[in-house]
Amino acid sequence: MKDYLTFLWRVWRVSFQGSAKFYLWMTLLTALTLVGVHAWARQFVAGLETTGMTNQVSWGAYIANFTFLVGVAAAAVMLVIPAYIYKKEFMHEVVIFGELMAIAVIVMCLLFVMVDLGRPDRFLHMIPPFGIFNWPGSILSWDVIVLNGYLLLNLHIAGYLLYCRYRQQKPAKPFYIPFVFISIAWAVSIHTVTAFLYVGLAGRSYWHHPLVPSRFLASAFVAGPGLMILTFQIIRRVTRYYIGDQPIFTLRMIMTVAMIINMFLLGSELFTEFYSPTMHAAAAHYLYFGLHGHHGLVPWIWTAIALDFLGLLLLITPLSRKIGWLNLACVVCFLGVWIEKGMGLIIPGFVPSPLGQVVEYLPTLNETLVCLGVWAFGALLFSWMVRVAIPIMNGSLRAHPQLNPLTKS
Amino acid sequence: MNSDPQNEVSPQTLERVYQPVTRRTFLKGTAAAVAGLAGLGAALSPLLALERGELTLEALLQKRYRELKPEELRRILKALEDQCEREYGVRPAVHDRKARAGVEFGYALNLTRCIGCRKCAYGCLKENNQSRDAADDLEMSYIRVLELDKGGMNLETSTLYYDPPTVPQEGKFYMPVQCQQCRQPPCTKVCPVRATWQEETDGIVVVDYNWCIGCRYCMAACPYDARRFNYKKPALPPAEINPNQDYLSNRLRYKGVVEKCTFCLQRSRAGKYPACLEVCPTGARIFGDLRDPKSEIRYVLDHKRVYILKEEVGTLPRFYYFFDK
Numbered sequence: 001m002k003d004y005l006t007f008l009w010r011v012w013r014v015s016f017q018g019s020a021k022f023y024l025w026m027t028l029l030t031a032l033t034l035v036g037v038h039a040w041a042r043q044f045v046a047g048l049e050t051t052g053m054t055n056q057v058s059w060g061a062y063i064a065n066f067t068f069l070v071g072v073a074a075a076a077v078m079l080v081i082p083a084y085i086y087k088k089e090f091m092h093e094v095v096i097f098g099e100l101m102a103i104a105v106i107v108m109c110l111l112f113v114m115v116d117l118g119r120p121d122r123f124l125h126m127i128p129p130f131g132i133f134n135w136p137g138s139i140l141s142w143d144v145i146v147l148n149g150y151l152l153l154n155l156h157i158a159g160y161l162l163y164c165r166y167r168q169q170k171p172a173k174p175f176y177i178p179f180v181f182i183s184i185a186w187a188v189s190i191h192t193v194t195a196f197l198y199v200g201l202a203g204r205s206y207w208h209h210p211l212v213p214s215r216f217l218a219s220a221f222v223a224g225p226g227l228m229i230l231t232f233q234i235i236r237r238v239t240r241y242y243i244g245d246q247p248i249f250t251l252r253m254i255m256t257v258a259m260i261i262n263m264f265l266l267g268s269e270l271f272t273e274f275y276s277p278t279m280h281a282a283a284a285h286y287l288y289f290g291l292h293g294h295h296g297l298v299p300w301i302w303t304a305i306a307l308d309f310l311g312l313l314l315l316i317t318p319l320s321r322k323i324g325w326l327n328l329a330c331v332v333c334f335l336g337v338w339i340e341k342g343m344g345l346i347i348p349g350f351v352p353s354p355l356g357q358v359v360e361y362l363p364t365l366n367e368t369l370v371c372l373g374v375w376a377f378g379a380l381l382f383s384w385m386v387r388v389a390i391p392i393m394n395g396s397l398r399a400h401p402q403l404n405p406l407t408k409s
Numbered sequence: 410m411n412s413d414p415q416n417e418v419s420p421q422t423l424e425r426v427y428q429p430v431t432r433r434t435f436l437k438g439t440a441a442a443v444a445g446l447a448g449l450g451a452a453l454s455p456l457l458a459l460e461r462g463e464l465t466l467e468a469l470l471q472k473r474y475r476e477l478k479p480e481e482l483r484r485i486l487k488a489l490e491d492q493c494e495r496e497y498g499v500r501p502a503v504h505d506r507k508a509r510a511g512v513e514f515g516y517a518l519n520l521t522r523c524i525g526c527r528k529c530a531y532g533c534l535k536e537n538n539q540s541r542d543a544a545d546d547l548e549m550s551y552i553r554v555l556e557l558d559k560g561g562m563n564l565e566t567s568t569l570y571y572d573p574p575t576v577p578q579e580g581k582f583y584m585p586v587q588c589q590q591c592r593q594p595p596c597t598k599v600c601p602v603r604a605t606w607q608e609e610t611d612g613i614v615v616v617d618y619n620w621c622i623g624c625r626y627c628m629a630a631c632p633y634d635a636r637r638f639n640y641k642k643p644a645l646p647p648a649e650i651n652p653n654q655d656y657l658s659n660r661l662r663y664k665g666v667v668e669k670c671t672f673c674l675q676r677s678r679a680g681k682y683p684a685c686l687e688v689c690p691t692g693a694r695i696f697g698d699l700r701d702p703k704s705e706i707r708y709v710l711d712h713k714r715v716y717i718l719k720e721e722v723g724t725l726p727r728f729y730y731f732f733d734k
């Protein structure tokens with residue numbers, strides 16, 4: 001127990017060790033987080049009228065970001081599977097960062113749900129024993145369970161492995177291997193359940209079709225690994241931790257396959273909607289071409305499609321074997337999927353409304369600042385976890401250090 | 410600082426982690442903590458604008474309607490009356506009218522007769538204490554009247570904001586849509602906290618405004634656009650408050666919660682017709698007890714051609730449209 005408190009104390013101390021650049025980065029993120037907190041406080045006082053949402057488009061940027069990020073969190077599984085099932089040694093050096101990213105991203109997801117609530121003061125109503133679960137009826141109750149479960153699993157796995165490393169002990173398999181395997185299935189479940197949130201609504205024909213969960217997973221396994229490839233390069237550039245090219249190119253392969261599947265599913269969707277355009281294709285028509293003179297989402301979706309195609313092209317050609325091109329592919333895929341799953345999936349579900357009205361949605365400045373704040377907080381959390389994890393992983397922060405008597409602080 | 414140019418945390422700086430905190434570090438840390446707290450305080454400063462009594466411990470701890478003991482509910486009803494009087498200078502009577510045994514409400518609307526005058530939508534607003542920014546602001550009314558082209562029933566090409574000098578217009582017909590009080594309501598199924606449910610006997614779908622968390626999942630689930638959300642504190646002129654209120658229907662709402670049509674249960678459970686029926690100038694609306702074989706609504710269902718809106722989504726509405734000829 002005392003050892004653990006010492007551990008926490010050292011973690012706390014090491015959090016504040018860093019170069020001027022590190023301080024600048026963390027200060028910037030803190031400032032952006034506070035800007036978001038400020039915007040949220042205004043929203044809390046005035047109500048959700050500070051957002052662009054209406055009775056017709058009752059979910060907007062918050063839920064869009066939430067949906068996208070659940071996918072990014074689930075994508076940690078693409079490091080876990082090669083590491084633990086295919087026993088790729090080189091993946092073990094990075095798998096911890098996938099788990100830490102999952103933690104940070106799940107926290108962002110939960111924050112996006114919180115900021116979307118009309119009555120955040122009553123959030124305990126969602127959590128028994130203070131509140132009530134509408135289980136198994138409400139998919140949102142399922143989502144509360146799977147998201148928090150995934151958070152706990154990753155906290156346990158990453159926390160346990162780091163603590164063992166800190167104590168320079170071999171981790172005891174029964175304490176983490178079962179959880180690793182549960183987390184694999186669980187990762188798939190978080191994104192599937194989130195897809196079911198939408199698919200389950202028979203009244204919204206744009207969402208009510210069986211391709212949605214598959215496309216969710218496919219696009220998640222594009223955006224998540226894309227973000228990881230970029231993150232790993234930043235880590236190996238700015239910290240004392242070696243990450244080879246092998247994990248990066250394994251992720252590239254995963255991204256490529258996922259992107260091909262994603263684009264194939266997109267094609268199937270477009271064919272179904274437009275070959276025999278029924279009344280139910282109105283939402284897709286609004287998204288891609290506009291409806292009754294309203295074209296709000298048209299530039300967004302075509303940008304997303306262009307980015308997706310560019311990403312696919314880069315990924316399937318040898319070009320992306322060069323790290324520079326691969327980075328470009330990651331950036332365009334990440335942005336493409338973010339638009340496609342955010343603005344492209346959530347908003348058209350509400351346009352036209354069930355009674356046929358076209359009410360367009362555009363996030364307000366205040367809403368955008370809240371989103372920015374949540375993203376900044378996620379980045380802050382992840383940066384902090386990496387800052388602490390790296391000295392532990394490379395053995396410089398440990399329980400029984402051999403201090404050099406010559407260096408005095 | 411002993412910094413290794415290649416790395417952010419060098420072994421030298423790390424060794425300090427094992428040493429006791431120096432006075433210098435302590436002072437720096439304290440200064441940073443103060444700055445951080447000041448920043449957080451500044452960020453949260455808009456919260457100072459919260460009105461007094463807007464967030465009370467009592468309200469936070471209040472249980473869901475269905476879990477309330479009778480004496481707790483009585484106290485709450487009185488508190489609601491006091492609050493309305495304090496805020497608006499009008500003392501309402503907030504009732505808790507229970508469903509009558511053996512009664513199941515149904516509603517039928519004659520599309521041949523409806524002329525699209527929107528009197529029902531205004532009547533709804535007057536009865537149910539919804540928020541309104543102007544006298545003609547129908548956004549929160551529970552009834553949406555659609556104008557459709559004759560020769561089909563395509564909602565997708567319908568108009569809500571029609572504004573001709575007179576109605577009905579040539580070549581058009583009109584279709585008011587409100588909560589269909591479904592037997593299989595998707596909205597109650599998706600609510601994560603059971604803040605909305607279907608009453609077992611009379612079948613009315615209600616919302617507990619003190620339990621709703623404002624996630625708006627029910628609005629996404631409703632195929633009839635029948636639910637409204639309070640994006641701000643309801644704007645309601647004191648002179649327009651209807652003092653005949655019920656806990657589960659038209660009592661004053663809060664910012665951040667969902668509301669909907671309850672077939673005016675403050676009226677219907679007292680044996681009266683819903684407000685939208687009373688104001689209809691053409692007699693297009695029929696309301697009554699589906700279980701009473703002699704009721705008017707049963708006559709309509711038995712003798713007229715009945716149309717169910719979006720029957721294909723499987724919600725089994727208790728709201729029917731019918732035609733005269």
